[in-house]
Amino acid sequence: MTSTSSCSQGLAPRTDTDAWWRDAVIYQIYPRSFADANGDGIGDIQGIREHVDHLAALGVDAVWISPFYPSPQVDAGYDVSDYFSLAPEYGTLAELDALIADLHEVGIRVVIDLVPNHSSDQHEWFRAALEAGPGSPERDRYIFRHSADGAPNNWGSLFGGPAWQPVEPLTGRSQDQDWYYLHLFAAEQPDFNWSNEDVHEHFRTFLRFWVERGIDGFRVDVAHGLVKAEGLPDDDLGPDRWNVVAAEGEDAASARDKLPDVGPAFNQPGVHDIYREWRSVLDEVGTDILLVAEAWVPTEADAALYVRADEMSQAFNFPFLTAGWDADRLRRVIDVSLSEYGAVGAPATWVLSNHDVVRHASRLAYPADMDTDPGIGPKDPQPDAELGLARARAATLFMLGLPGSAYLYQGEELGLPEHTTMEDEARQDPLWERTNHLIPGRDGCRVPLPWTRDGASYGYNATGRTWLPQPEGWGEYSPQAQEGCEDSTLTLYRRAIALRRELRLGRGAVEWLDSEPGVLHLCNGTTGIVLNTTEQPVVIEGAGQPLITSWHRSGADAVDAAGVVVPPNGACWLDASAGGTDGGDPR
Numbered sequence: 001m002t003s004t005s006s007c008s009q010g011l012a013p014r015t016d017t018d019a020w021w022r023d024a025v026i027y028q029i030y031p032r033s034f035a036d037a038n039g040d041g042i043g044d045i046q047g048i049r050e051h052v053d054h055l056a057a058l059g060v061d062a063v064w065i066s067p068f069y070p071s072p073q074v075d076a077g078y079d080v081s082d083y084f085s086l087a088p089e090y091g092t093l094a095e096l097d098a099l100i101a102d103l104h105e106v107g108i109r110v111v112i113d114l115v116p117n118h119s120s121d122q123h124e125w126f127r128a129a130l131e132a133g134p135g136s137p138e139r140d141r142y143i144f145r146h147s148a149d150g151a152p153n154n155w156g157s158l159f160g161g162p163a164w165q166p167v168e169p170l171t172g173r174s175q176d177q178d179w180y181y182l183h184l185f186a187a188e189q190p191d192f193n194w195s196n197e198d199v200h201e202h203f204r205t206f207l208r209f210w211v212e213r214g215i216d217g218f219r220v221d222v223a224h225g226l227v228k229a230e231g232l233p234d235d236d237l238g239p240d241r242w243n244v245v246a247a248e249g250e251d252a253a254s255a256r257d258k259l260p261d262v263g264p265a266f267n268q269p270g271v272h273d274i275y276r277e278w279r280s281v282l283d284e285v286g287t288d289i290l291l292v293a294e295a296w297v298p299t300e301a302d303a304a305l306y307v308r309a310d311e312m313s314q315a316f317n318f319p320f321l322t323a324g325w326d327a328d329r330l331r332r333v334i335d336v337s338l339s340e341y342g343a344v345g346a347p348a349t350w351v352l353s354n355h356d357v358v359r360h361a362s363r364l365a366y367p368a369d370m371d372t373d374p375g376i377g378p379k380d381p382q383p384d385a386e387l388g389l390a391r392a393r394a395a396t397l398f399m400l401g402l403p404g405s406a407y408l409y410q411g412e413e414l415g416l417p418e419h420t421t422m423e424d425e426a427r428q429d430p431l432w433e434r435t436n437h438l439i440p441g442r443d444g445c446r447v448p449l450p451w452t453r454d455g456a457s458y459g460y461n462a463t464g465r466t467w468l469p470q471p472e473g474w475g476e477y478s479p480q481a482q483e484g485c486e487d488s489t490l491t492l493y494r495r496a497i498a499l500r501r502e503l504r505l506g507r508g509a510v511e512w513l514d515s516e517p518g519v520l521h522l523c524n525g526t527t528g529i530v531l532n533t534t535e536q537p538v539v540i541e542g543a544g545q546p547l548i549t550s551w552h553r554s555g556a557d558a559v560d561a562a563g564v565v566v567p568p569n570g571a572c573w574l575d576a577s578a579g580g581t582d583g584g585d586p587r
Helices: 004-008 044-050 052-058 091-107 124-132 195-211 240-249 254-259 271-285 299-309 317-323 327-343 385-400 430-434 490-505
Strands: 027-030 064-065 111-114 145-147 165-166 177-184 217-220 290-293 349-350 406-411 519-524 527-532 539-541 546-549 563-566 569-576
Touching: 044 091, 052 091, 064 217, 091 111, 111 195, 111 290, 145 406, 195 490, 271 299, 290 299, 299 327, 299 563, 317 327, 317 349, 317 490, 327 519, 385 406, 385 490, 385 527, 385 569, 490 546, 490 563, 527 563
Parallel strands: 027 064, 027 406, 064 111, 111 217, 217 290, 349 406
Antiparallel strands: 145 177, 165 177, 519 527, 527 569, 539 563, 546 569
């Protein structure tokens, strides 16, 4: 594998060293589940506008809004039928413009999803492709192949089943016999052909359109998947990765090794040419426009290739998310990430939850050998909620103490757990259906947020209708229930984000200090950052006064004569400046 250092040789020096996104805290909004202003059970733009004050009080630098485009919603909006408009259930472009203005007014930038690997099968291009027939320019915008021996290769969809859909049943025409189109995800999400100039021009136009509307950046969905290997050769896993892994009866670790997005459909060198093209477009129309890659690639070195000076700004750090409650793995990810991204002059990013994974307040509640990747259902072992929340608070506080940019997922500032007891009939994730109900999927992390302690939908709307069911007791996590509580998770997030900015931790560096096994202790500037992943309290000697702690405290109970006592599953920031003087409110 080519190293990032060698790949970065010959590139011009970076000019984005002071860009806003280098140390930004970015908050993901899943609009369907954030807040519903019109009461139809589906979140909307007006609902977000009504809670801008919550985002401002939280102190985030930007929001990333998941897809809001017109869509049949086969895959929660990632099946886009019109890239230049807003889904009617979410509102109007005028309302979106007003939201962008509202957020900018309080100093929050706006990042939106860019979905370039595939469109909806209801997109006008794909409808035209089916109508036009084999060999037409319209079909060349997608990946159609003729094969008289079944599917053109053995690729499987990431949602289960084969990745090739027969065309003839869709058109009813004999000329389409033995023709197939590629869909790496649902059959209703045909993959674009990135060898076609129309596709390139479409997305260049997309970038210009949204920057002109005030958008400050783009999160690129399946950034590693756009270009496929020449000749579309077979891969090593075959046509049904989820069912194959289950049938082989392998342990969770072996199964996870088979499921990442690897092989001839992913991470091909040609994707980098696309992002160089996009960077050129964005440099023409804006300043410091963020491009962040959702790239599930094998190593941090692979991810760093996406953030060279003339490509993207950031890449999501999935190895950090998957490191679990393991001090050695976390330290390794931090060191390698800072090294590999640093070699190309890019900042590291850190993330613990998003709309595709089990919320970390539940994920971290399980033993290390529990595989939560498929999702959690009512028949699975249930998480230890108290342990999970303690670890989630500690993991977040530790993450926010690291240099670089941090991503938060809506509701984690409330300590929301996964909805792990959702009834099967309520599930809407295509993973559930396409795997024949083998994989619970991602619905558990997408449940509508609670805003009030009481009410039929806990303040999500006024009617009580919700597109996914909320669990009982959801209101106890609401901002209303936590407001003014010194020990609440919401208070912890607000204080940590504000203190992170004050101490400029996002612009700092990591210096590791000696610590016991299972304990991470580093210095970032004049701030000590400690994480205790063990089940025993540890004493940090001579480290200064606590600035903020993840655990519930009263008075100075974190300090004894020997030093700062960090309880099991706890984290804290310490004033490591000369003399260890008190840095302020110790909570």
